[in-house]
Amino acid sequence: MNSPAKVPVKVDGRALTLSNLDKVLYPEFGFTKAEVIDYYSRVAPVLLPHLKGRPLTVKRFPNGVDGQSFFEKNAPDHTPDWVRRVKLPVPGSTKNREAIDFAVIEDLPTLVYYANLAALELHVPQWRVDEDGEALPPDTLVFDLDPGPPATIVECCRVALMLRDVLAADGLTALPKTSGNKGMQLYADWDCREEPSAYAKRLARLLEKEHPTQVVSVMARKARPGKVFIDWSQNNPAKTTVAPYSLRARELPTVSTPLRWTEVEGCERPEELVFTAADVLARVEKRGDLFGRA
Template sequence: MTEKVRVKVEGRLLVLTNLDKVLYPDTTFTKAEVIDYYTRIAPVLLPHLKGRPLTVKRYPNGVEGQFFFEKNAPEHTPDWVRTVTLPAPGSTKNREEIDFAVVEDLPTLVYYANLAALEIHVPMWRVAKDGEPQPPDTLVFDLDPGAPATIVDCCRVAVLLRQALADDGLDCFPKTSGQKGMQLYVPWDRGPGTSDYAKALARRMQAEHNEFVTSVMAKKERPGKVFIDWSQNNPAKTTVAPYSLRAARRPTASAPLLWGEVEACDSPDQLVFTAPDVLERVAEHGDLFVPLTA
């Protein structure tokens, strides 16, 4: 029989289930601990989710079990969860539209954590109060190392990108992916041209640093190089949100970084942060991505 616990979260009644279920077997990290992490990280996470249509990866039987992507809000979604109906070109389920959830408060975040939605992914654009999609407010570079390259090599490329962006009058902010790579986020107020700009800069980086950089997705081009994935700026694509957990062997999270950490990185282990690590980092540094919420 499924154990159910009724709780009130900011006035909303939620029924939590299977709290003792281990979702990360290597560390016996349970569903209760996932919910606790998302509850405690919410003050810095929620501003990055505000207005952004949600995609989640759900792991009902833990990271070793089957998972599924979910864009459409589940049928049992409470009526107090904000949803927006948006076109769904290329939907794998042949939907013309999808009802996306938008996570803007703690009850909604806890609701999804209770669904074992370990990974939270969002696009680089928001919807207005009336649900109308807005131009992108963020540009992202996803830096993916092709073995034997590691995140150490990604850091080297990130520093080069930071300088190139600065030359164009743009700031950028680094974070780990929570897995093997990292991302650079760029606050953007120059209209809908993020994809074209990111592609052009990635191509330039490849031309200037061909020995360790590629902007080509083909696997054969990537061993020993850092792939600068500019395609994440396609409006139909999403990127793992800052502070989201990842479905790794341990409960790692996508952690914002200090540039000093990026510059000093000489071992991949230096930039692996678990949920408790990330909570400690926020207690010490606050939200290193706060400029992206302006």
Template sequence: MKVEDRILKLTNLDKVLYPEFGFTKGEVIDYYTRIAPVLLPHLKDRPVTLKRYPNGVDGKWFFEKNAPEHRPDWVRTMRLESPGSSKGNETVNYVMVDELATLVWLANLAALELHVPQWTVGPRGGKRDPDLLVFDLDPGAPATVVECCRVAEQVRVVLDDDGVDSWAKTSGNKGMQVYAYAPAKDTSEYAKAVAQRLAKEDPKLVVATMAKAQRTGKVFIDWSQNNPAKTTVAPYSLRSRERPTVSTPITWDEVEDCQVPEDLVFTADEVLERVDSAGDLFGS
């Protein structure tokens, strides 16, 4: 198959990767091809961690940071110090997804999920300071994304008071994320302070500690996602659920109007329709 000026070999296009939905690898490739105009800008200069499902979402999966050895010579990679490396000399050869052909190649590898950090790298591999701030809102059952929306509204108020614009997206799983352009150099400490403040102000709904025992019926504001070693699912990435759901940028009106979890569940086809009608909502 010719993708722009690249030639790719695509395989097993009829293989079903989402059995409950009957969604094939060919449809995964089609989705990533069609969503590329709005997805690629959010992957640009960010080393990508892959979550691959070669036998579909019901089969075994694995994270992959190092670029596969058997890759086309035109796939750009970047060798960087491994985040969190205690020895300081461990490196990872990341895939850099800066063109459609690379995205299609990854989709053909059943890399359903794409995860990125909140920082970018320069053309020579220099690691830049974080440019994004993220609050990952994780509901503890029986809480759902509905409760996450109520917490997202609180996060937005705090950021507004600090003169920081914010926007939201679903995780494509159970929760959601609130983003902003980095307002401070130490984004992790800033996010932690916001999370702890809201947990103190609304302890019946918000928790800012990792302990799962404390999350029942509450929303955990995971501020640690701002640690340089952490990644968060990219906007417009598919997720490995029963259906081909997508981490979907949403408006603040949709956040405020959410009353049941189904209000904020979007599949690949629905996201393509949203982008056709409203464009890219991430970062706006």
């Protein structure tokens, strides 16, 4: 029997209407919208701290991962008034807007609201806003490691270990996670010792110079086959990175998954670091938040 088209619920005292819960959003896996909402609800205790204070960009898939998708930064007028919004300047906006009303996910009702919109992917910048909605200096340094085929996440792991050591020499502790796609990311708490993109670029170029057959620091596709691109530009304040514990719109409901360094050190096959929503919930129950830095 099909579920009702609309289901009124209360989440922590907030009234929500969930819709089309039996719609399959991951056809190859048979993963429904109800399961997306269930995943985000159950992972919320470890996810919400990483979203707190960070202006949200979502990637929505109303007809599933095989259908059309779109990024959404601006919180539409019909967004519930209890969802936190912050108006921030967006210089150089492709839609010629001077400012955007960004949503900020800080509680379970807001997270469920967006899950019900089929906002499968949650992307956030490396900075937060304060209680008044003013942008704060960046608090996170991120390196996005993108393998150029035939390289895989296995090669990304080797580069991640190099990067970990370089960061440690500068007094920074790196934490690894999968992107939930092909590659991975390294995060470190940032103390604003200098402009983060400049610092990250310098480290990427250093590793490219020391390991020219493994590392590339430029985006040009022709330079990347068989190497790992260290994308330092993710530290630009206008850019976002997929949040820890966010789903990804792949064939399977994979998740951007925090890792232990022993998993990075021991990785020999790409499939070792593929984690679905169910895998991640089991990991969190066993290990807690491996990204417990927020």
